[in-house]
Amino acid sequence: MQIDYLVFTYAVPFLAIWLIYSYTRHRAEARSLEAKKHAIELGLNEPATLHPIFDYGKCMGCGSCVAACPEGRIIGLVGDKAELIDGSECIGHGACRATCPYDAITLVFGTEKRGVDIPHVSETFETSVPGIFIAGELGGMGLVRNATEQGRQAMDSIRKLGGSGQQNVLDVIVVGSGPAGISASLAAKAYKLRYLTLEQDSLGGTVAHFPRRKLVMTRPAELPLVGLVKFTEILKEDLLAFWADIVKKHQLRIRYGERVDEIKANGHGFEVRTTHGTYPTRAVLLAIGRRGTPRKLEVPGEEQTKVVYRFIDPEQYAGQHVLVVGGGDSALEAAGTIATETNATVTLSYRSEAFSRAKPKNRDRVDKAVKSGRLKLMLKSKIIEIGQNSVELEWQGKRQTLKNDAVIVCAGGILPTNFLKSIGIEVETKHGTA
Helix, strand or coil: CHHHHHHHHHHHHHHHHHHHHHHHHHHHHHHHHHHHHHHHHHCCCCCCCCEEEEEECCCCCCCCCCCCCCCCCCCEECEEEEECHHHHHHCCCCHHHHHCCCCCCCEEEEECCCEEECCCCCCCECCCCCEEEECCCCHCCCHHHHHHHHHHHHHHHCCCCCCCCCCCCCCEEECCCCCHHHHHHHHHHHHHEEEEEEEEECCCCHHCCCCCCCCCEEECCEEECEEEEEEEEHHHHHHHHHHHHHHHHHHCCECCCCCCCEECCCCCCEEEEEECCCEEEEEECCCCCEEEEEEEEHHCCCCCEEEECCCCCCCHHCEEEEEEECCCCHHHHHHHHHHHHCCEEEEEEEEECCCCCCHHHHHHHHHHHHCCCEEEEEEEEEEECCCCEEEEEECCCCEEEECEEEEEEEEEEEECCHHHHHHHCCEEECEECC
16 A cells, blocks of 8 residues: 555656646647748748758757747757758857757758858968958858957967068958947057958848847857957947947947959968058958848939938938839838838739748738738839839839839848959858858
């Protein structure tokens, strides 16, 4: 009797716990499978950057990687093994690998279907062209903290090169004012180098193009002249404001709206030719990100100031006739936000018949705006010409004219691979390799 009592006392609670655990795991696996199926149907299962692959000989299905991922349900457990569920949402944070107790995770670039071009860089961040360095997203490290660290470390390598010895030659030109570029600029000033930072757009680089109020995930990082920055979660707008204060306080030499068109060796270093002039320099640090130069429509009238390639504030379009061009998340967010938050007349034009790569939440927002009459959707349409007060499109086999005050082009960016190769930098296409 005593033995039966002990068995009942301990076995029943254990069985109950096991049943609850099994039920919970089963529900979680079902959700993961459904999410993965949905991502594949929408074409959102291909990672765009650094992402994890799993060694199933080592993975024990403990779920530590699932819990560690700061972006939510990117990883799930299927058959007691970890799987990448929604690859398009992975930002290469690397927390999964750091947390895995069985060393079952490797971070890689590209997949069998989609290659990722990565330039060759040494441990000092120098490329195959001596004197030209790369830091941040362009080299594969797109996270704010990683890019910040690389910008600082790359500038430490550059200062060891020594100056050119010529009064009219800069020690270094930093190209880009994202996290890597800002960190590098601060380091250059701390080392008392003669430097100049060039930015084709505005402060923040790729971060400036994030959706409004996007929560930026990062980790504490050391900024030269500033010290330890302890942000872990910060809104995009707050991070940009923080950087703007740093630029002002430390009087960093950054020239905005100046695109670098060519970099040529000249025997003493390099000649950097931009849209505004030419600068001789001992070294160059490329911190330009992977977005590259915005892709244009290449249609008559596109040179007008009413045509922009970046959505910032919906209120500036209040009461206007606005055309948004594109089918990705940036286009759908711009059209949906302006349509729902202002009294503007909004049209969304996309050349394909469906938004195959847009996130569900953005697709749903556009669908609701269309059904409510706040947004006009023109799928399988093509922009022909942009006039001063109108836009000509081809849609459903007919040429149509729309009233227009502003055009927002969200057609993505041209990757800087050709630019890198023109300088002589070796680039390798990664297909699921570290």
